[in-house]
Amino acid sequence: MTEEVLELLGEVCPIPLLKTESEINTLTAGDRLIIKVDHTQAVRNIMDWCEDNGYEFNIDEVAPGIWKVEIIKL
Amino acid sequence: MLKKEKQLKWFVIILLISLGFGLLLLYSSLDLSILWFIGLMIGFILQRANFCFAGGFLNFFLFRKTKLIRAIIILIGISTIGFAIYQYLTFNSWNQVLGQVLPWGLYTIVGGFIFGLGMSLAGGCACSSLMRVGEGTIIFVIVIFGFIIGNSIAIVHLEWWIDKFTVATIFIPKYLGWVRAVLLQVIALSLLYNFFSWFEKRGN
Amino acid sequence: MQLINKLSVLVKNNWSYWLGGLLLAILNILIFVLTDEPWGITTTFALIGASGMKFLGVDIVQWSYIRDILQGKDIIDYLLTYRGTILDLGIIIGSLLSILLSMQLRFRKIHKWKRAISALIGGILMGYGARIAGGCNIGAMVTGIASMSIHGWIFGIFLLVGVYIGGKYIKAVML
Numbered sequence: 439m440t441e442e443v444l445e446l447l448g449e450v451c452p453i454p455l456l457k458t459e460s461e462i463n464t465l466t467a468g469d470r471l472i473i474k475v476d477h478t479q480a481v482r483n484i485m486d487w488c489e490d491n492g493y494e495f496n497i498d499e500v501a502p503g504i505w506k507v508e509i510i511k512l
Numbered sequence: 513m514l515k516k517e518k519q520l521k522w523f524v525i526i527l528l529i530s531l532g533f534g535l536l537l538l539y540s541s542l543d544l545s546i547l548w549f550i551g552l553m554i555g556f557i558l559q560r561a562n563f564c565f566a567g568g569f570l571n572f573f574l575f576r577k578t579k580l581i582r583a584i585i586i587l588i589g590i591s592t593i594g595f596a597i598y599q600y601l602t603f604n605s606w607n608q609v610l611g612q613v614l615p616w617g618l619y620t621i622v623g624g625f626i627f628g629l630g631m632s633l634a635g636g637c638a639c640s641s642l643m644r645v646g647e648g649t650i651i652f653v654i655v656i657f658g659f660i661i662g663n664s665i666a667i668v669h670l671e672w673w674i675d676k677f678t679v680a681t682i683f684i685p686k687y688l689g690w691v692r693a694v695l696l697q698v699i700a701l702s703l704l705y706n707f708f709s710w711f712e713k714r715g716n
Numbered sequence: 717m718q719l720i721n722k723l724s725v726l727v728k729n730n731w732s733y734w735l736g737g738l739l740l741a742i743l744n745i746l747i748f749v750l751t752d753e754p755w756g757i758t759t760t761f762a763l764i765g766a767s768g769m770k771f772l773g774v775d776i777v778q779w780s781y782i783r784d785i786l787q788g789k790d791i792i793d794y795l796l797t798y799r800g801t802i803l804d805l806g807i808i809i810g811s812l813l814s815i816l817l818s819m820q821l822r823f824r825k826i827h828k829w830k831r832a833i834s835a836l837i838g839g840i841l842m843g844y845g846a847r848i849a850g851g852c853n854i855g856a857m858v859t860g861i862a863s864m865s866i867h868g869w870i871f872g873i874f875l876l877v878g879v880y881i882g883g884k885y886i887k888a889v890m891l
Contacts, residue, residue: 447824447825447827448651448824448825448826448827448828448831449827449831450635450636450644450649450651450831451564451566451567451570451635451636452567452570452571452574452575452635452883452886452887453635453886453890455574455575456574456886456887456890457890459575476822476824477649477824478559478562478647478815478820479562479564479567482562482730483567483571483575483577486577487575499820501822502515502516502519502819502820502821502822503648503815503820503821503822503824504822516819519816519819519820519821520816520817520819522816522821523813523816523817526809526812526813526816527813530809530813537802540797541797543750543751543799544797544799544802546750546751547747547751547799547802547803547806548802548803548805548806549806550743550746550747550803550806551802551803551804551805551806551807551809551810552806552807552809552810552813553739553743553810554740554743554803554806554807554810555806555807555808555809555810555811555812555813555814556810556811556813556814557731557736557739557740557743557810557814558736558740558807558810558811559810559811559814559815560730560731560736560814560818561730561731561732561733561735561736561739562730562733562736563733563736563737563740565853566879568733569875569876569879569883570879570883570886573879573880573883573884574883574886574887579733579734580733582733582734582737583732583733583734583736583737584737584858585737586734586737586738586741587737587738587740587741587744587858588741588857588858588861588862589741590737590738590741590742590745591741591744591745591858591859591861591862592861592862592864594741594742594744594745594748594749594862595745595748595754595859595862595863595864596864598745598748598749599863599864602752609863610748610752610753611748611754611859611862611863611864611865612754612756612850612851612855612856612859612860612862612863612865612868613863613864613865613867614850614851614856614860614865614867615850615867616865616866616867616870616871619848619849620849620850620856620867620870620871620874621870621874622845622848622849622874623844623845623846623847623848623849623850623856623871623874624845624849624856624857624870624871624872624873624874624875624877624878625845625874625875625877625878626841626842626844626845626878627841627842627845627846627849627852627853627871627875627878628845628874628875628876628877628878628879628880628881628882629838629841629845629878629879629881629882630837630838630839630840630841630842630843630844630845630878630882631838631842631853631875631878631879631882632838632878632879632881632882632883632885632886633834633835633837633838633841633882633885633886634834634835634837634838634839634842635834635835635838636838637842637852637853637854638757638758638842638846638852638853638854638855639757639807639852639853639854641839642757642804642807642808642811643807643808643811644811645808645811646807646808646809646810646811646812646813646814646815647811647812647815647820647821647824648812648815648821648822648823648824649824650823650824650825650826651824651826651831651832651835652835654826654832654835654836654839655835655836655838655839655842656761656839657836657839658835658836658837658838658839658840658841658842658843659758659761659839659840659842659843659846660761660762660764660765660768660843661765661839661840661843662839662840662841662842662843662844662845662846662847663758663761663762663765663843663844663846663847664762664765664766664768664769664843665840665843665844666762666843666844666846666847666848667762667765667766667769667776667779667781667782667847668779669848670779670781670847670848671779671780671781673848680866681865681867682865682866682867683863683864683865683866684864684865684866685864693864694864697861697864
């Protein structure tokens, strides 16, 4: 069970979701992908994308305007 | 980094200053005051709904998601109806129609294409750049700076473009009649909307 | 767990896209009806640019575009009370108010110089394209189409072509 971290602070759309997509493909079931973003649209896109693809996720606003999204590939 | 409680405090302060500024503007002109308050509302809505044209179009092309692009169609469609009514009510002559009725030519095509290209590279459009600056995403100050530079260069070339390449100014109701023009446009936009709905469902 | 997560973020911040579209349409119509001129964003940028050029010694009234707008007035005076300036400023402050309300304001620094260059080039392209076509995504596409002028449709179609190609480039290069 590996854990990958994507540091995406300062990135704007569509980069965060593009990188998330390509990164999740390299993982296997049970792995975790942790994404750090600070772009409001990116957070929303990633959450919607997780729902559409059936990924479980946890989201935490670690500081004002910075989100840590933890995606679990099932 | 502003702590959470401080942000709410600043919200109230800036809100009060904004209201005051809007009232002050009344001394200058009613129009300016109205535009200020509407501007505040537009900015608020853009940020709250995370409404960005670049995001909407890129979501469609890169991720097959069409919610935002459909919302843009709603924006255009409803505006059409409101605009048409006002244009009709204030109609004087075909040369003096109110609204954004401009000539088209090669520059419309080239301009649109370049603009679209720029939107992808910048990660935002005109209104969302303003919205993002308000959000604190500082990089969009650079985008706006670029906007100003691009505009300046274009001003130098503008007369050449317009003189050499203008084809015509076509105000659709002039050729089809008011009712047919509005119907045609609303139907076209509805068809586009349905296409995008179908497209998203098909993806799942 | 997931639903509650998403809800808490949503309730704090996000309205649905269609609601945004609807409200913006109403405001768009209001601007038009109340001030007889439709919503536009980029003319302000053009005037700021022209002010800069004037400061550098350029004769800006040689261009009919500037002449027609200023009609003899001084550009700085004009800019300070120009409807576009007030509207654009209002949008920035309105956005600031929104994010303060959800307590998510953060001065998001620039992390990569490549991103900054992309932003600058993107802005220049948008600025140039908007001016020669007569408006930006709002001024030419939304209000142009809403005004039932052919130029709006044409601009919109080629804007989409531009975004399509730009998107392909971004994906390939992964800036």
